[in-house]
Amino acid sequence: MTRTTFVGLSTVFILTACGSDPQGGAMDAGIPDASLPDASTDPCETNTCECDVDSDCGEFEVCDTTSTPGRICACAAAYEDAGGGCFFAGAPGDQGFQAPDVWSTTHSVRAVIDPNAAGSIDTGVASLTPDGVCVFDSIFQTFTMPPRDRSEIFAVDVSYFTEIVAAGFDSLGPVLLIDGGWNTLPQQQGGFTNNTFCLGERGYGGDVEFRIGPANESFSCDSTPGSFLRFDRFAVRRALAGECPDDVGETINGDMEANNGWTFAVAGGGTADYADNVGAGNSRGIRITRSTTASSASATSKISLPMDTSVPNSAIEFFSAGTASGVFEVRLGGQPVSRLTPTGARRVCVPEWAKGTVQDITFALTQVMNTGPPINRSETIDLDAVSVVSDAGCGADATLYDNDFETFFDSPGLAPGWAVTIGGVNGTEAPATILNDPSSAHAGNGSLRLTATNVCNSATARRDIFVPESDGAAGPAIKAFVNIPSAPTGRGGIRFYRLPFRSVEVNAPEGAGYQQVIMCIPPKHIGRRLTIEAFASGGGGGCGNIAGENTFVDDLEVTTDPTCPN
Ligand SMILES: [Ca+2]
Ligand SMILES: [Ca+2]
Numbered sequence: 006m007t008r009t010t011f012v013g014l015s016t017v018f019i020l021t022a023c024g025s026d027p028q029g030g031a032m033d034a035g036i037p038d039a040s041l042p043d044a045s046t047d048p049c050e051t052n053t054c055e056c057d058v059d060s061d062c063g064e065f066e067v068c069d070t071t072s073t074p075g076r077i078c079a080c081a082a083a084y085e086d087a088g089g090g091c092f093f094a095g096a097p098g099d100q101g102f103q104a105p106d107v108w109s110t111t112h113s114v115r116a117v118i119d120p121n122a123a124g125s126i127d128t129g130v131a132s133l134t135p136d137g138v139c140v141f142d143s144i145f146q147t148f149t150m151p152p153r154d155r156s157e158i159f160a161v162d163v164s165y166f167t168e169i170v171a172a173g174f175d176s177l178g179p180v181l182l183i184d185g186g187w188n189t190l191p192q193q194q195g196g197f198t199n200n201t202f203c204l205g206e207r208g209y210g211g212d213v214e215f216r217i218g219p220a221n222e223s224f225s226c227d228s229t230p231g232s233f234l235r236f237d238r239f240a241v242r243r244a245l246a247g248e249c250p251d252d253v254g255e256t257i258n259g260d261m262e263a264n265n266g267w268t269f270a271v272a273g274g275g276t277a278d279y280a281d282n283v284g285a286g287n288s289r290g291i292r293i294t295r296s297t298t299a300s301s302a303s304a305t306s307k308i309s310l311p312m313d314t315s316v317p318n319s320a321i322e323f324f325s326a327g328t329a330s331g332v333f334e335v336r337l338g339g340q341p342v343s344r345l346t347p348t349g350a351r352r353v354c355v356p357e358w359a360k361g362t363v364q365d366i367t368f369a370l371t372q373v374m375n376t377g378p379p380i381n382r383s384e385t386i387d388l389d390a391v392s393v394v395s396d397a398g399c400g401a402d403a404t405l406y407d408n409d410f411e412t413f414f415d416s417p418g419l420a421p422g423w424a425v426t427i428g429g430v431n432g433t434e435a436p437a438t439i440l441n442d443p444s445s446a447h448a449g450n451g452s453l454r455l456t457a458t459n460v461c462n463s464a465t466a467r468r469d470i471f472v473p474e475s476d477g478a479a480g481p482a483i484k485a486f487v488n489i490p491s492a493p494t495g496r497g498g499i500r501f502y503r504l505p506f507r508s509v510e511v512n513a514p515e516g517a518g519y520q521q522v523i524m525c526i527p528p529k530h531i532g533r534r535l536t537i538e539a540f541a542s543g544g545g546g547g548c549g550n551i552a553g554e555n556t557f558v559d560d561l562e563v564t565t566d567p568t569c570p571n
């Protein structure tokens with residue numbers, strides 16, 4: 006069905022619409038044809054209509070199906086027309102924290118907005134108090150955002166800092182939750198500092214919840230809480246040219262044919278750069294190399310990860326080639342999400358916390374150890390053609406992917422869901438691998454094998470999960486089957502990180518075959534991202550070598566348990 010568009014009337018209609026509906030309203034966003042009124046009630050039978058769908062309208066306009074008598078084109082949400090067409094008017098509300106009524110807080114004392122406090126860019130400061138930081142209080146509002154395909158690309162500026170009033174240091178940065186998607190920023194001290202991130206798919210297309218809070222606990226939470234997290238300004242703005250991926254699913258310079266987007270970091274004799282003829286179809290790619298166990302090399306760009314509604318079971322696909330033994334790491338937002346070998350087209354499942362956000366994506370050869378004489382370890386990894394695909398193997402909930410350790414470093418297609426990490430100290434490595442051996446597994450063929458070889462080294466496997474809701478009286482729990490045949494010096498088990506370098510761990514029994522270990526997660530972490538890790542540790546102390554002590558892990562569950570607090 007086609008309709009007549011009265012172009013000559015559009016200016017009048019736009020002014021009317023934007024004047025009466027400055028934020029557009031959630032109903033403006035992306036009305037599908039199927040939801041349009043049927044013929045018997047169609048206002049366009051008897052009235053003039055400018056549009057059926059958004060694409061009938063001009064730049065940054067949507068088709069307002071709630072307007073009367075006929076449908077008109079109006080500025081998209083967060084856009085206004087002051088006479089020269091629709092332009093972005095800013096988001097969310099009260100970006101400088103000067104109007105406390107615009108924001109909500111989870112607690113009236115621990116999370117507060119002072120509209121008169123001195124900021125850096127403008128007056129008004131939002132603060133999470135030390136007590137608020139320790140229980141993950143937050144400050145939030147809902148704001149109607151334009152559809153992604155009717156708006157510009159947006160970035161977010163955040164001016165904030167961590168005010169440490171207790172003695173000592175801290176590791177406390179903010180998390181900016183955009184409709185539940187996680188963007189973390191580094192700790193800043195000494196006054197308000199601006200950092201930015203790109204708005205992902207969750208930040209567009211209707212009512213979006215903007216929430217600011219602590220990314221993790223403060224070190225001071227273990228004694229006297231003493232660190233504030235303060236915000237001067239939180240503002241969505243138009244992205245600069247080349248600052249953010251062009252669209253959902255895109256990576257800046259994902260085919261590596263141009264010279265923008267990727268940044269390289271190397272140390273200890275590692276190398277990283279663009280290289281001709283090493284990529285997919287002999288096109289240009291990126292080559293990272295290491296020469297010894299002291300080397301590191303990485304390449305980082307930005308990727309826009311889709312929501313489940315646009316790409317279900319999403320995975321990041323890329324081309325890889327190089328040294329068969331070269332186990333390299335993939336990170337999102339600085340957090341390791343997988344380790345694998347460069348065996349062709351590989352896929353890494355997108356973790357739940359990252360869906361619908363824009364994150365740094367990093368490919369890295371990591372340093373094995375930084376003490377003792379470097380051991381020769383020449384490895385080359387070639388990378389190219391980063392894209393986003395749907396892979397049913399990831400499942401609807403990526404937190405549950407690969408907890409049975411049936412995906413190996415060199416499996417075709419999907420990569421492991423764990424960053425399995427060889428440790429090392431003083432020239433002695435602590436091996437870590439996913440073993441393809443049914444006799445070592447709790448079930449299936451695969452299990453995680455971590456081996457401590459020195460009193461002060463350890464091997465680990467890490468991932469970030471979303472902590473599940475309680476199930477009635479049963480609180481959130483991580484369970485895993487762990488088998489430690491013999492560990493007279495060290496220990497092994499599972500743990501979670503409350504903050505960087507500070508974990509809560511549960512050790513597994515030794516010499517008893519596979520035993521299920523249950524680790525309760527405190528309920529304050531429900532619905533939050535959490536780093537969990539399986540480990541084998543030499544136990545700590547003087548750094549003497551020991552006979553290898555294996556910890557096998559299999560069939561981990563992210564679940565609930567009646568013995569855990571809810
Ligand atoms: Ca302010
Ligand atoms: Ca290429």
Ligand SMILES: [Ca+2]
Nearest residue numbers: 409448449451
């Ligand atoms: Ca298994």
